[in-house]
Amino acid sequence: MAIARKLYLCLNNDTAEVIPLYNGSDTRTSGGLDVDFVSKLKYKEVKMLKIRLKRLGAKKQPSYRIVVVNSTSKRDGKPVQELGHYNPKTKVMQFDKTAALDWIKKGAQPTERVQYLIKHCKEDGTLDYQKKETVKLSKKALAKKQAEEEAKAKAEAEAKAKAEEEAAAAQAEEAAPAETEAPAEA
Secondary structure, eight states, rough: OOOEEEEEEEEEEEEEEEEETTTSSBBBBSSSSOOHHHHHBBBBOOOEEEEEEEEEEEEEEEEEEEEEETTSSSSSSSSEEEEEEEEEETEEEEOHHHHHHHHHHOEEEOOOOHHHHHTBBBSSSSSSOOOOOOOOHHHHHHHHHHHHHHHHHHHHHHHHHHHHHHHHHHHHHHHHHHHHHHHOOO
């Protein structure tokens, strides 16, 4: 009984066929197909393309090129196409958005950062950056701010309750003289 020790994947005209290599011989058999035919089949490697950033610049001064590259290549490997550049320090970007969208339609996968850049890219290829206005506070400052907000909310609630009491008292005073005057007229 022959046991398969290796499997080869042959692609021919968009059809895939698994061809085992048997222990008994070093020849490949394909389940009844001629060995010469099998040798003519093309072995293909499927390549996945990514749109990602290629780092340039000095230490602690990054600058990136936005490139389309094979997913198995190194970060700074040879790109298929360069789509633009991006400087995260100054938020300056020049980007070919239409070419990037064409590559995505062809099956290229953008990284998270590149997806963000595509989403926030204007039609002329510049970055539409809006600085966040939230300020990070320390734990002590955050506790102080919450205490101030609670004291303010408590003071507003007391003022509102006092105003309601005064309004109710004023209505009661207006109603009391009207009741005393009514029996005098009758």
